[in-house]
Amino acid sequence: MPTDHLSRTFAALADPTRRAMLARLAQGEATVGQLAEPFPLTFAAVSKHLGVLEQAGLVSRGRDARYRPARIDARPLAVASAWFEDYEQLWQGSFDSLGALLATLQEEPPQNDQGETP
Numbered sequence: 001m002p003t004d005h006l007s008r009t010f011a012a013l014a015d016p017t018r019r020a021m022l023a024r025l026a027q028g029e030a031t032v033g034q035l036a037e038p039f040p041l042t043f044a045a046v047s048k049h050l051g052v053l054e055q056a057g058l059v060s061r062g063r064d065a066r067y068r069p070a071r072i073d074a075r076p077l078a079v080a081s082a083w084f085e086d087y088e089q090l091w092q093g094s095f096d097s098l099g100a101l102l103a104t105l106q107e108e109p110p111q112n113d114q115g116e117t118p
Contacts, residue, residue: 012056025072
């Protein structure tokens with residue numbers, strides 16, 4: 001199991017069910033039952049997914065014994081976003097190079113197999 005915060009965040013986000021749960025929690029807090037509604041999962045399975053999200057710091061749960069709603073904590077997502085931003089210039093440079101190549105290709109007339117313009 002990953003030990004650093006960023007690795008736990010990415011590990012938690014790797015599962016589509018957990019991403020869907022976060023999307024639901026972005027709309028407001030929810031109980032395990034409410035989170036389980038759209039999935040063909042048991043409450044136990046949903047609770048396990050919530051546990052992974054909690055360990056990653058993406059979700060916190062109320063402490064009331066009878067009503068323990070889950071709520072999203074976006075701080076780990078901000079850290080992950082900042083990590084991606086560090087690579088944005090690399091991606092942007094690649095997109096700029098691709099755009100320049102496409103512009104060049106659109107300007108050049110088509111050639112046949114012998115390199116001649118038809």
